[in-house]
Amino acid sequence: MATLRSSALRILRTAAAAAAPTRSTTQFLTRLAGAAKTRTKTTSTMAADAIKPWPTKMVESHGDYREEEWLEELDHTTNTTYQNQSTLPKLPVPSIEDTLKRFLPTALPLAESKDEEEALKHAVARFPAQAQKLQERLLEKASDPSNENSSWLQHWWNTMGYLQVRDSVVINVSYYFHFADDKTVNVNSNSNTTSTMQIRRGASILYAAGQYRNMVASGALPPETLGRKKTPLCMTAYKYMFHACRIPHLEQDSYRIYDPSVYKHAVVACKGRFYKIPLIDETTGNVLSVLTLESHLQNIMELAGGHETSGPGFGYLTGDNRDVWATARTALLEIPGMEEALEVLQSGCVMLNLDTVSEFDSGKSPVSRAQCGKQFLYGSGSASNRWFDKSVQLVVCPNGKAGLLGEHSMMDGMPVVGLANHIVNTSYQQAVEESEEATGALETYGGVSDIFRDIPLTSRVEEMIETSKGNFKVWTRDRHELDVQSFRGYGSDFMKKAGCSPDAYTQMAMQVATSRLFGKQAGTYEATQTRVFRHGRTETTRTVSPESSAFVKSLLEPSDGLTANDKVDLLRGACQAHSKYIGGAAKGLGVDRHFFGMSLLVEDGEAVPDLYSDPVFVRSKRWRVSTSNLTHPKLENWGYGEVVPDGVGLSYSVHKNHLVFGITALKERGEWPEKLSQYLEDALVEMQLLVEDAANDEGAMPKRSKL
Structure with a gap:
């Protein structure tokens, strides 16, 4: 046995x-294309109370979709996303x-x-x-x-196929999308520097992701259907798209999803440091304007650039063997203030990764599809700017090349195609116009903060990071x-x-x-x-x-x-x-x-x-x-x-x-x-x-x- x-x-x-993404992509994209043609500005604004609070701020799943099934039954103002769930066959x-x-x-x-x-x-x-x-x-x-009301397979599949596997999630589990270039990032720009392109592309992508987050969190996203008969598809995995993070444990990991009515920030990684950035207006529930997000990203680049060295390298831990990472995380939690800092990172809507030239193999921004693929899938051998447990990471290079890195454990690629479709069909210019009309002048809601600032690391943790750094480079750059x-x-x-x-x-x-x-x-x-x-x-x-x-x-x-x-x-x-x-x-x-x-x-x-x-x-x-x-x-x-x-x-x-x-x-x-x-x-x-x-x-x- x-x-x-x-x-x-x-x-x-x-x-x-x-x-990963599957055979029904064509039918799915046909539906998305139709939606894109009739795209309205309703995604820019929403009622402040459209996202109802959960009874608890966080749900921890151990690989069984039934553990969080009750989230599909919350009283959303426009609850259409999960309306077909009860009709789906076994x-x-x-x-x-x-x-x-x-x-x-x-x-x-x-x-x-x-x-x-x-x-x-x-x-x-x-x-x-x-x-x-x-x-x-x-x-x-x-x-x-x-x-x-479930599948005989799903718990076995989620645990034995993913959460119990001890190998690194990098390459073994993760997948990447390489977005087409956005030609509008240089329109009406007084500066065509790479930093301007990166900030503009990052801000517009973050804005579009925030819009999609609002639709999913409020239940306003129309449920997927398949083919001419519009056969309903299961939407359970959408709960793992935003405010979601895999958590390492010995033998079997878990997944945490956080209440979007409470957590309204995103996380930005820059030069190996992680920053909390406001994404959703606390009063209106709208996504902050693109110009506001640009201002925050510019601030982050200046803050990160002020350090002589890159961040501590936590990303390497997340890319190591799962038991190694679980042991290191236990050591991290012994440091005062670290548990609260980790929760900020884990609960963020998405992570935006502003990569720098020094992290690339060639010392230059990636240009070819192969170069971009290496950068998006495994950071070209550098994990300082990644947190591989995050469900969705959005990567932007200095030259404006951009993509998505997905963690696969509880959500396959097809739901993420919907998010990617919304992002690539929201150009920088369109995002600026939409968000200005919805929010008016530049907002000043909150600011950015260095998540791990003033939290000293122990020598044991530093040694663990160095070991994981070596393991990561061997697994990615040397072997793949x-x-x-x-x-x-x-x-x-x-x-x-x-x-x-x-x-x-x-x-x-x-x-x-x-x-x-x-x-x-x-x-x-x-x-x-x-x-x-x-x-x-x-x-x-x-x-x-x-x-x-x-x-x-x-x-x-x-x-x-x-x-x-x-x-x-x-x-x-x-x-x-x-x-x-x-x-x-x-x-x-x-x-x-x-x-x-x-x-x-x-x-x-x-x-x-x-x-x-x-x-x-x-x-x-x-x-x-x-x-x-x-x-x-x-x-x-x-x-x-x-x-x-x-x-x-x-x-x-x-x-x-x-x-x-x-x-x-x-x-x-x-x-x-x-x-x-x-x-x-x-x-x-x-x-x-x-x-x-x-x-x-x-x-x-x-x-x-x-x-």
Whole structure:
């Protein structure tokens, strides 16, 4: 049992780390785009009492969404955000037979011999009888009255997949968004210095985040829906977007969310120091004007610049092993005044990180997508200006490049896409005009304060920080590489003309590219959200299938007997199979969560089903290729880390006329990101030529794109 449980946890960890923004991004962004076109100034103002106080100033969650479910029922003035929660269905438990039927085709292509194929089939045949008791226990758990309005999976997933994992959250859990540039930061500026650009961009981003915070906190944010039928989605995770922070403990972390009617500040990090800044007007409930926020940020830069050295380096502690950080935090709490200071930081709406040139690898502001990706994901090896436990951090570089860093434990990426969408669609110029009309002249509400000022550190804490600093640099700068492939040959328009789903077509290109990299197909994960269910998060879409295997072989093991038409037929068949699997996974009918749930219910002394130790089964659940799709016109790129040491993280965006891939891997693997970038381009070009050759034969060739 111990071995099975350990194996299950490793599998869950890789799956959880891979779960970022998901397949329904396109439908979600279509809704957001419509909202943006009719965007009004209602987000600039709100009733002062729209956000009702909680019975307690803080709620601490231990990975169970039911612990804070009552927050959805508060008497908001315009409570629409959670209005669909009670109508959402429960996550189903598939039948064993259906799960095995879906599983076997995804695993057989990964068998490395006929003997492995036969052994897998025999293990599958024995599984129904061997796992019957486990299935009964899982059904019993799902029907337990305590899960009446919840998911049988969510507590296991949140704790074992995230809060109990002891590795650093950096790269393993966190993900980043790279925002498009804001051209208006230099409009009507008397100074085009980098500091002016950084302050203006930071102020407008903070203003937009404050607006979105008000909508979420008041319950005024419309609930998400999916597709033409507008199927409601679970909104539980939105409670973890603002005023939220992960808290380290030995063995298992917790998450704290703070009452937005009490806490109305943000936190700004600059040169390794952390400052409290007023964000919400205490009287009106409105976000402070952009000009006021600019004034505060200018003040912070002057205060931080007055120090000869950077701050104490707390950020390095937050980026270390979770037990190491928990031990260090206990030591911090022994220092007088530290507990109150930590609460100020933890309760802030969001954290704005004003990075400085000295923190970059090159000594210059990042320019390329890859440079920005490294800066946003792991500070290019510097953590002095980060607090990796904060749910949302907004990073702004001196040249105005900006992005978001998300902590993934209790909230997947899709809800954060809504926040990012609001930020990138609120330009500096627009934010200034809106906020001036809403608030009038420059306000002087409060000021900024250095959160940890006059709190001396003990020598023990200083030693801990130095140790964590060394660990962080080794884990990030020394061991990790990140590259970005921006393919300009074609995009989703061409893929649709080829008769393929753009997402599935891109997945097949990635199968070809990664098979070239590894010399064979490997277990591939695409995150698919299951938020049509209450407290649903994600399920695995398995890209490997007999159809995808046949297509990959047609390109990598060419046969004289296959024409371009034959290969395009294989491509379309692979895309159809992939789309069908996604449809089932989104309905809670994948295989990986089901296998995981049953594995946890093996009792001491019981025999473990043979399938769990089958080498092909294990190989099929080892995600050497972790993929996720997020496409937004104003996101330059996004990404996350690989989830196994000999794997790659592969985020992607499929635009009408181009594609962008974010690629991560360990440096010790030998320039994998650079190689995979080239293989992706090769695969996409090769597939384009196939489609065009086949269309020529049919007399209807799509228009060739310029490469």
